[in-house]
Amino acid sequence: MLDRLKYWARTIKRDVHAVYLAAxxxxxPWYARALALCVAGYALSPIDLIPDFIPILGYFDDVIIVPVGILAVVKMIPPEVMAEHRTAAALAGRRPASRTAAVVIACIWAASIALTAWLGYRYLRN
Incomplete structure (x- = not known):
């Protein structure tokens, strides 16, 4: 069982890189590129939308959202293109990191905190 989970995790890491390359x-196709950039950007971002320290929901994105997004993108990309990029991803030394996705996620968090503070201020003021 543990070996299957390790294999699955390695496959997901390889496919994230392959999807990034296929984008x-x-x-x-353009629609597959757009979704591939979103999924790969999120998966390669050093910041999670839902931090891992939040019970149950923290790992929800890592265990459910990313693999489902990758499956959707892989189904949209022609098989020969995906096979070529899977091979390239397997041979690559290290996976890329998406700084742009990290900035976008940090902005979403900042906007969420600002909105919460503003709503809290309005609620407590009345």
Missing amino acids: GDPRT
Whole structure:
């Protein structure tokens, strides 16, 4: 069981990198590129939308959202393109990191905190 989970985790890591590579391939349809950039950007971002320290929900994105997003993107990309990029991802030394996605997620958190503070202020003022 543990070996299957390790294999699954390695496969997901490889597919995230392959999806990232496929997003830049001109043979990939535009809608698959757009979703691939979103999924790969989120998966490669050093910041989670739902932090891992939040009970149950913290790992929800890592265990459910990312794999489902990858499955959706892989179904949209032509099989020969995906196979080529899976091979390239498996041979790559390290996976990329998305600084842009980290900035976007940090902005979402900042906006959420600001909105919560503003609503709290309005509620307590009345």
